[in-house]
Amino acid sequence: MKKIILFVTIAFIAIACKKEVKKETVKKEEVQEKFPAALGDVFEKHGGIKNWRDAKTLSFGINEEEHTVDLPSRRAVINAKDYSLGFDGKEIWVHQQDTTAFxxxxxxxxxxYFYFYAMPFVLADDGIIYSEAKPLVFEGVSYPGFKISYEANIGTSPDDNYYIYYNPETKEMAWLGYTVTYFSKKPSEKFNLIRYNDWENVNGFVLPKSITWYQKDDNGNPTEPARDPIQFSLPLISQAPLADSFFEKPKQ
Incomplete structure (x- = not known):
């Protein structure tokens, strides 16, 4: 039901936007991209970075939660049966009747999960530093890749690193390596590895239908699944924005 309400809301806003008559034409300056050309090919394979930046709203389901994100501002709301939580642009909030629900x-x-789901496009955010990574080898295929690091004071964990690996023939994203420094607040060489090989078309974007964490050998190459895949459901991406009030903490 929540997904239906969200879809109707977005559709209504989209229609209203089409009826609006603009009196002035704003000339947009062309954005000078900073990512490597090979990574640009990956973005293009998945729907194109320009199209992604034109999108306003992303929604998907996971583990009986509905995640909705305003893409330009990264405001977010997660709705579950017994709780909701979100980011209104200033504060991260939790709303629940039972304080033990979340x-x-x-x-x-x-x-x-937004970052995992919105791959590879979030790897074109501001403040990113790109460098080539050692290829990842799996089942005889060598996957070239890039290391993603961040400038100081970008986000809550600027010492995090990501590693994206792609299929050299199709340019489709294949693997994601990542470190977690949020809790320790210290740089880490230990990284987790996720396989991206189950995709679906969502309004012209190639987004993951599921992702699978993998174990690694001593060389950091994947060996076998570490757990069952995480499944995503009911994806929605739209150029229509939601109202600011959608991301505010409920009054009751």
Whole structure:
């Protein structure tokens, strides 16, 4: 029901936007991209970075939660049966009748799965430093990649690193390596590895239908699944924005 309401709301806003008559034409300056050309090919394979930046709203389901994100501002809301939490642009909030319903860390969790789901596009955010990574080898295929690091004071964990690896033939994203420094606040060489090989078309964007964490050998190459895949459901991406009030903490 929540997904239906969200879809109707977005559709209504989209129609209203089409009826609006603009009296002035604003000339947009062309954005000078800073990412490597090979990574640009990956973005293009998944729907194009320009199209991604034109999108306003992203929604998906996971583990009986509905995640909704305003893409330009990264405001977010997660709705579950017994709780909701979100980021209104200033504050990360939790709303629940039973104070034990949500057991996680709200600052760490509110955008965690958004980053996994919105790959590879979030790797074109501002403040990123790109460098080539050693290829990842799996089942005889060598996957080239890039290391993603961040400038100081970018986000809550600027010492985090990501590693994106892609299929050299199709340019499709294949693997994601990442470190977690949120809790320790210290740089780490230990990284986790996720396989991206289950995709679906969502309004012209190639987004993950599921992702699978993998074990690694001594060389950091994947060996076998570490757990069952995480499944995503009911994806929605739209150029229509939601009202600011959608991201505010409920009054009651």
């Amino acid at each position: 057991k996680g860390n709200k600052e760490f969790y509110y955008n965690l």
